Amino acid sequence: MKRKTLAFMLLFAALTWVLAACGGSGKDSGGGNGSGPENSGASSEASSRETSPGGEVTLNLMHLWPEGSNFAQYKIVSSIVEQFQQENENIKISVEVLDNEQYKDKLKVLSASNSLPDIGFTWAAGFMEPYVKGNEFAPLNDLLEGELKGQFVAGTTEGYTFDGTTYALPVELNIVPVFYNKAIFAEYGLEVPKTYEDLKEIIQTLNNNGVNPVALGGKDAWTASFWYMYFADRLGGDNLMDEAVANEDFTAPELREAAVYAQELVDMNAFLKGFVGLSNEEAKAEFMNENAAMYMMGAWEVPNYTTNPDVPQEFKDKIGFFKFPVMEDGRGNVNNWVGGPGVGLFVSENSKHKEEAKKFVSYFVQKWGEISVSEAGVIPATKVDTNAVSLPQMYIDLLNELNNANKVTLYLDVQMKPVASEEHHNLIQALFSKDITPDEFISRQDAVLKEGK
Amino acid sequence: MNKVMSNKAVIALYVLPSVLLILSIVYLPILFTGYYGFFDWNGVSDMQFTGLGNYKKLLRDQQFWNSAWHSLWFALMSTLSLIAYLLVALLLSGKLSGSNLLRKIYLVPMLLSSVAIAQLWLKVYHPSSGILNTILEFIGVQNTPNWLADPDIVLWAIFVPILWQYAGFYILIYYAALKNIPEAVIEAARIDGANPLVIAWRIKVPLISEVIKVTVVLAVVGSLKYFDLIYIMTGGGPNRASEVMASYMYSKAFKSFDFGYGSSIGFSLLLICLVATWLIRMLTASRDKIQYGG
């Protein structure tokens, strides 16, 4: 008998909870024009067609910095949203947060069902191309030529520009240096390599002494792609890869040669044992635990070597970075970098409140530029006044490198359209696991580029 | 008797809620998916009708057949592992003291989310510091395998965690079925002098044959559409050596933005499942139905 009573009480509680949830969503959507299937005010799917009687506008914002893992960014976004709402009393912003992978998936579901949030983040070039072609993103040229004129680092908005129209504004900028452990280098009398031959000698010396030369997690193929890209750049110079992707032609001899060099490093055991099956996280751990001497990764890692309180200072002091060395007879400048803008803000073309959304984007970009380096260790795509903020030396060095950069080549997987990009990951993995020859690598990458998808 | 048991109103009352739910939540969407399969669609721009274009492409797509083969391999291996699960369940269902606790413990891995399971096995398989290779090095093996990076062994390396994770699930089903056999039936056989092996093979197994058939279907279909652990552990790599149909569909639809093609893979996966189930039913139907009463 008692058990039955308990069961009924549970059921009752559960039903009340469901009704409360439904009731809540009904209340929020009050005052809508009834044209569409909107519900909760907190919902990003509702595409903000609702305008409450008070003239209040609700904008939905989706971002990818969860509170737990990207607390600094999360906090900055929250405070910008907070300030913006205070300054614009009629605008309410509801925020949805998802982690990187889930964010990408949900963005696709939402766009496929015409329910993008008013404001969200996108990656550049190949990733956003379908959205641009499908008229999902609103042009932001008026912002770029208006209040944000001259704010961005030169060239950073190009990746978001199609036929002269810019559809998103970047908030991150990264380049990919080779981080190295100065203590390990000192122990074996090694110096920062100036040429590829130097690098090979370093790898040889480290291997002879039983030290892992390079931490690389090939399961996350984009990290191995960095290595391939540097070979291609140092061999073929500034525009080799950009042109290959733009012309859908991957047959330049330097691109093949780069693949040969990549496999040469694999043969030299430059990378961790079984690295093709390791994730970037696992590889990074080897570097952080001083089991590997070098780690090629985006500048987003810099907080781990400077400000992150969870990492011992002793370790931070040991870490430096160098530029990928030049190659004999190669045309690439040592000041060429792999890198580029990360995520950028877009405004949905179908948003009912485009003006308000743009206003927020402009506000966000400016505020973000002011505080993101000092508070989150994120290098913004807007110009940073290094004199105005106090920064760890490594940031200043990197920002200087950025200023002196001859050319920043955008990550190949971001440049390529989705189908080619996905195949690029597989081909890179196959190349580094020596499953395919450089010739096969080139011909298959070329074929998929030519599909034009 | 027959009149009571064929009361149409009662049947409708009992079956319709489930049928309506599954039609609207499962079948309606999959019909749309089938429809998308006839289009070239990246999920954003306009859909372009291509007729059977995606399916033609699929037939020639080496990587799809490659992934289909891996899925079938998993299905076969999972079916074979049912034998082991059944043996354990038979042992546990006997008069073994403590078997109740053991049975409960066996299911524990299934309670963990795939994220946790994958992390654990990544630690087991780590090429330099993993449990497995540490042991192998300790006993003097020189070139320890790169479990998840070697295309020749990666399928096996993924199969072991799956075998381990699902052990409790099938043991639980078999155990519950075996416990449902009336004690009296087994006692009768025992009186006739049958030894435990004979009782198990000749009486218990035939009596739960319906349950076994169901588990074969569950194992085969479950494996054919299996996805999570593989995706977290290898992402289908290296070089698609552990790609299965569901992960291939996911990467086409969500990573390559090729929803039309992804839908045609999803629909083909459904067809392959149907054929497999039909084969299983054909293969198992010849056996006489043995049940008490019936």
Next chain:
Amino acid sequence: MIKTRLIMAATSVVFVNRTAPRLGSKIGRGILYIILIAAAIVQLLPLVWLLLFSLKNNQEIFNLPPFALPERFRWENYSNVWSHGKIDTYFVNSVMVTALSVLLTVLLASFATFALTRMNWKWRAPVLGLFMVGYMIPIHSALIPLFILFRNIQLIDNPLSLILSYTAFNLPITIMIMLGFYYALPREIEEAAVMDGCSVHQLFFQIILPMTTSVMVTAAIINMIYNWNEFVFVNTFISSDARKTLTVGVQNFVGQYSMDWGAIGATLMISTIPVLLAYFIMSNRIVEGIAAGSVKG
């Protein structure tokens, strides 16, 4: 009256005492125990591992052997989990969504299985086929149309979308698990009940349901595990933080370029314990087999 007939039906063969086990089998039994217990330990290790995992930081997780103790237990992982993100809200939501879906699924599946196996009607085979094919549909291929469907009936960001999806997608496997058991129920029971003037509803609720307790609990456990750990639907259909479930808690610690593994471990531990407890409580009910069920009913 019904009960006595039932017991007679179920125990239609005379019960006799077992003979004592032979000596030779004792050694075999010992070996058997060792193997079974070893297997049990292997199955329990992940829990121990997860506990240790949740008390380490990133460095220790990757640098130390999985079962090594950390330098000190990092309980701050747990406080970190509690302070970043709404784990208490997620928890309540998880419990509610899981409980309601499990109840609904097991109930609907019992109804359907009963009608499919014990009642006579023309469309039995096709309807059964409908459910079986339903099991074969991979969720990712139904995701986008399902999202559109829920948006059109205004169920996005509503827990009902989860409950309906979980129920619909788990009905097939639940029915399939139940099928074998229903087939194995002795016909005599129904005959006896109907002869006694039972209506179908009485037969179902008072006799069949109690007799199938073990399979209902089995199905409930399996449903519970599936629903508790599900995240694709949650991420897609639910957008506001107040309605998300525990699996989202894990994603909270997956960063753009890095992860907080210790906190992920702590979240996994927090989300595993309740389901573990529920499982151990529920699984006690499985042992009560056919005879016990019929006597109680």
